[in-house]
Amino acid sequence: MIGGVTGLPDQIVEDVFLFIAAVSVSILVLITFLMIFFTIRYRRKRNPKPEDIRGNLWLEILWTVIPTLLVLSMFYYGWTGFRTFKKVPEGAFTVKVMARQWSWLFEYENGVKTDELIVPVGRPIHLLLTSQDVIHGFYIPAFRVKQDAVPGMVNPLWFQAKDVGAFDVLCAEYCGQQHAYMLTRLKVYPEEEFNRWYEEKGKQFEQEKGLPRGSRLLQEKGCLVCHSLDGTPRIGPTLKGLFGKTVPVITGDRERNVLADEAYLKRSLLEPNTDIVKDFPPIMPSQKGLLTGEEIDELVRYMKEL
Amino acid sequence: MSSFYEDEGRFRGILGWIFSTDHKRIGLLYLLAIFAFSAVGVLLGFLMRLELMAPGPTIMRPQTYNAIFTLHGVIMIFLFVIPGIPAIFGNFFLPIQVGARDVAFPRINLLSWWIYMAGAGLAVLSLFTGGGPVDTGWTFYVPYSLRTPVNVPLAVFAVFILGFSSILTGINFVTTTHQLRAPGMTWFRLPLFVWAIYATAWVQILATPVVGITLLLTLMERLAGVGIFDPLKGGDPILYQHLFWIYSHPAVYIMILPAMGIISEIIPVFAQRTIFGYKAIAFSSLAIAVVGSFVWGHHMFVSGQSDLASIIFSLLTFLVAVPSGVKVFNWVSTLYKGSIEVSPPLLFALTFIFLFSIGGLTGLFQGALATNVHLHDTYWVVGHFHYVIFGGTGFAIFGALHYWFPKMFGRRVGKKIPYLAWALLFVGFNTLYFPMLILGWEGMPRRYYDYLPQFHSLHLVSTVGSWILIAGLILMFGHLIYSLFRGEKERLENPWGGATLEWQIPSPPPRENFAEIPRVERGPYEFR
Numbered sequence: 128m129i130g131g132v133t134g135l136p137d138q139i140v141e142d143v144f145l146f147i148a149a150v151s152v153s154i155l156v157l158i159t160f161l162m163i164f165f166t167i168r169y170r171r172k173r174n175p176k177p178e179d180i181r182g183n184l185w186l187e188i189l190w191t192v193i194p195t196l197l198v199l200s201m202f203y204y205g206w207t208g209f210r211t212f213k214k215v216p217e218g219a220f221t222v223k224v225m226a227r228q229w230s231w232l233f234e235y236e237n238g239v240k241t242d243e244l245i246v247p248v249g250r251p252i253h254l255l256l257t258s259q260d261v262i263h264g265f266y267i268p269a270f271r272v273k274q275d276a277v278p279g280m281v282n283p284l285w286f287q288a289k290d291v292g293a294f295d296v297l298c299a300e301y302c303g304q305q306h307a308y309m310l311t312r313l314k315v316y317p318e319e320e321f322n323r324w325y326e327e328k329g330k331q332f333e334q335e336k337g338l339p340r341g342s343r344l345l346q347e348k349g350c351l352v353c354h355s356l357d358g359t360p361r362i363g364p365t366l367k368g369l370f371g372k373t374v375p376v377i378t379g380d381r382e383r384n385v386l387a388d389e390a391y392l393k394r395s396l397l398e399p400n401t402d403i404v405k406d407f408p409p410i411m412p413s414q415k416g417l418l419t420g421e422e423i424d425e426l427v428r429y430m431k432e433l
Numbered sequence: 434m435s436s437f438y439e440d441e442g443r444f445r446g447i448l449g450w451i452f453s454t455d456h457k458r459i460g461l462l463y464l465l466a467i468f469a470f471s472a473v474g475v476l477l478g479f480l481m482r483l484e485l486m487a488p489g490p491t492i493m494r495p496q497t498y499n500a501i502f503t504l505h506g507v508i509m510i511f512l513f514v515i516p517g518i519p520a521i522f523g524n525f526f527l528p529i530q531v532g533a534r535d536v537a538f539p540r541i542n543l544l545s546w547w548i549y550m551a552g553a554g555l556a557v558l559s560l561f562t563g564g565g566p567v568d569t570g571w572t573f574y575v576p577y578s579l580r581t582p583v584n585v586p587l588a589v590f591a592v593f594i595l596g597f598s599s600i601l602t603g604i605n606f607v608t609t610t611h612q613l614r615a616p617g618m619t620w621f622r623l624p625l626f627v628w629a630i631y632a633t634a635w636v637q638i639l640a641t642p643v644v645g646i647t648l649l650l651t652l653m654e655r656l657a658g659v660g661i662f663d664p665l666k667g668g669d670p671i672l673y674q675h676l677f678w679i680y681s682h683p684a685v686y687i688m689i690l691p692a693m694g695i696i697s698e699i700i701p702v703f704a705q706r707t708i709f710g711y712k713a714i715a716f717s718s719l720a721i722a723v724v725g726s727f728v729w730g731h732h733m734f735v736s737g738q739s740d741l742a743s744i745i746f747s748l749l750t751f752l753v754a755v756p757s758g759v760k761v762f763n764w765v766s767t768l769y770k771g772s773i774e775v776s777p778p779l780l781f782a783l784t785f786i787f788l789f790s791i792g793g794l795t796g797l798f799q800g801a802l803a804t805n806v807h808l809h810d811t812y813w814v815v816g817h818f819h820y821v822i823f824g825g826t827g828f829a830i831f832g833a834l835h836y837w838f839p840k841m842f843g844r845r846v847g848k849k850i851p852y853l854a855w856a857l858l859f860v861g862f863n864t865l866y867f868p869m870l871i872l873g874w875e876g877m878p879r880r881y882y883d884y885l886p887q888f889h890s891l892h893l894v895s896t897v898g899s900w901i902l903i904a905g906l907i908l909m910f911g912h913l914i915y916s917l918f919r920g921e922k923e924r925l926e927n928p929w930g931g932a933t934l935e936w937q938i939p940s941p942p943p944r945e946n947f948a949e950i951p952r953v954e955r956g957p958y959e960f961r
């Protein structure tokens with residue numbers, strides 16, 4: 128234990144937790160026992176004459192020094208564990224993570240993008256986290272790792288799965304209305320299966336490169352978190368049959384009806400808060416800078432068909 | 434001699450209260466306002482627990498939940514526990530305990546109550562104007578608070594205003610302690626409650642301006658787009674977190690130090706022996722206030738702040754745990770060879786020690802870097818801080834209410850009902866909050882309107898706990914209010930056999946406390 132704690136992040140967290148728990152529970156039991164014991168032993172009926180004891184230097188020193196040593200050891204284990212968290216092993220498999228209200232987007236080195244995190248078993252996974260809007264917290268409880276995704280910053284995190292399986296990924300930093308629903312899955316595949324999946328996706332990606340596909344864009348850009356394609360209103364209005372409809376909106380303080388033409392669709396992407404569709408909250412993030420001109424054209428074209 | 438209730442001063446009726454500069458009347462004004470707000474806070478907590486009773490939507494929509502946890506946090510922090518003990522009991526008892534007729538600046542004292550009410554009024558107004566109730570959490574983290582369409586500016590401004598009330602109260606207490614001590618009241622004859630309020634007052638004076646500036650910058654950013662915190666404009670959201678916690682971590686000591694002061698008063702009186710380690714307790718208050726000002730970064734271990742910063746903040750965080758531990762050991766030792774009577778105030782004080790210890794010890798897990806990564810922003814933290822501020826400060830306030838009730842109101846509180854209420858509170862509290870610690874360890878994030886099915890059973894237990902706890906609160910406060918009007922008149926100056934100065938004057942005290950300023954010849958816990 129002198130060298131500090133070692134192992135994979137999840138093991139480290141559990142070891143440090145157990146160490147602190149053992150010390151804390153002992154202290155709590157000791158304090159509570161003495162408190163109750165003194166209260167009963169020296170109750171007024173039994174001990175009508177109290178005795179004034181003003182203090183005891185040795186005791187004071189003892190109960191300052193021993194706790195100091197204990198907490199320093201907790202600090203030390205916490206720190207040595209943390210060092211492991213911060214040192215990404217060589218040969219790690221890197222995935223970029225983009226957080227946004229309210230979904231996760233994973234981008235692999237071969238360009239493939241997914242909304243679930245798919246990784247091979249037994250290999251360190253190195254995530255590079257950032258956010259497109261507000262602060263989010265990337266959290267995999269099963270692996271005891273967490274790191275904020277902050278706009279304008281790239282924060283690293285790594286973990287390693289010992290077994291195949293599927294695990295919850297949650298958002299831990301409050302990020303607005305749908306914070307509790309900003310969930311996805313981590314899927315750990317066996318090495319071979321992963322490689323097959325990775326290559327296949329890579330090929331598919333190469334083929335589709337250059338042709339922006341509206342349906343894929345809606346998925347990748349996180350639009351479908353709030354907008355449905357089947358007519359049901361969600362956090363935002365549905366996109367089905369939107370083009371050509373007359374939409375009641377609030378502009379400034381005024382209510383008016385506008386025709387959903389191309390200009391309206393573009394404006395809704397780039398300046399979503401100029402016209403707010405009636406009965407919906409003004410929370411859509413502007414896509415300015417997040418979409419290329421081509422992508423906008425493709426989205427507008429695609430939305431016309433819906 | 435007539436009491437301060439009869440001696441109205443310049444105005445009559447209600448004006449005689451809201452324009453009174455008497456520290457006791459001001460203390461009671463705060464008491465009324467603060468408990469009214471905290472009742473609303475409890476109601477909001479109750480609603481959140483109902484929502485979380487089962488997965489999926491239960492009684493409200495996500496946006497409502499987000500507004501409710503924000504409002505709950507803002508009320509509990511800025512309107513209840515930060516002003517709390519200093520404003521109520523500090524105002525009422527600090528001048529008496531040092532042997533003064535009032536605080537050093539009575540009119541500023543009244544002003545600070547008015548500022549408090551103005552800030553609270555603005556906070557209420559912010560709910561019904563602009564984009565409606567704030568949904569950012571009480572921390573107002575950027576960039577979310579810059580983007581959400583709700584009424585952030587007014588809410589932030591309200592908290593800014595509340596800060597002045599806190600600063601002015603702090604200045605008053607520091608000056609009073611330095612200048613208005615009675616002859617013979619040396620620093621080491623000061624009751625430990627005064628030491629605690631004094632240390633707290635320095636934190637109020639030094640730390641509050643930082644949050645004031647932070648909030649002003651947030652306002653400028655939100656209204657004029659200045660670009661200090663918004664990364665799109667070259668700002669830095671991590672800077673906001675530093676500035677916010679430079680105040681808000683010390684603020685947790687504003688919440689807990691005065692509570693520790695109360696415990697240091699109650700235990701010796703009901704053990705009828707002098708306190709163990711007077712100086713250790715007094716100096717540990719100062720140590721907590723000083724070292725506690727340099728640990729703010731422990732709220733940011735996963736934010737992306739530098740590793741070196743995290744390591745230093747973790748180390749300092751562990752060091753500040755030691756003086757709190759020292760206090761607990763001294764309190765327990767004060768029971769040794771005492772002659773103990775477990776009256777309601779002592780029962781609450783002992784419960785404080787137990788619950789606060791759990792709160793403090795769970796904090797160690799958060800202070801250690803490795804475990805923090807997993808526990809940060811989960812229900813573990815929600816459990817931890819409720820153990821500290823509710824189990825700690827809340828139970829200390831319950832103890833103080835029962836302890837000082839006869840002095841403040843001149844009436845006795847019956848004994849049976851407080852024991853029953855205590856049992857409900859104790860069982861309810863642990864049923865409500867202990868499951869939260871387990872939920873956090875299992876990975877349930879905080880500020881969640883909904884949750885995955887595996888968390889259901891513990892959430893259900895927790896909600897049942899909230900009902901028991903609230904039943905206890907209603908019983909206890911109902912009984913206190915009953916005692917206020919119907920309780921037996923307290924004719925004794927000193928029903929508990931206390932040795933501090935407030936027990937040497939009539940109950941309730943006369944307008945200027947002392948007919949003649951006393952000469953102090955012994956320490957605060959010399960019972961013989």
Ligand code: HEM
Pocket residue numbers: 474475478479481482502503505506507509510513514569570571572815819822823827878879880881882899902903
């Ligand atoms: C019956 C009493 C109470 C109940 C049922 C209760 C319940 C809760 C619940 C369910 C949460 C929200 C957790 C989440 O969504 O993450 C919460 C948050 C909070 N509570 Fe309480 N609570 C009570 C009393 C108190 C008291 C007495 C205080 C302090 C004096 C307090 C301070 C807070 C704070 C600061 C938050 C955090 C708000 C935020 O995350 O922005 N609570 N409480």
Ligand SMILES: [Cu+2]
Pocket residue numbers: 263264298299300301302303306307309
């Ligand atoms: Cu979130």
Ligand SMILES: [Cu+2]
Pocket residue numbers: 681682683685728729731732
């Ligand atoms: Cu802190």
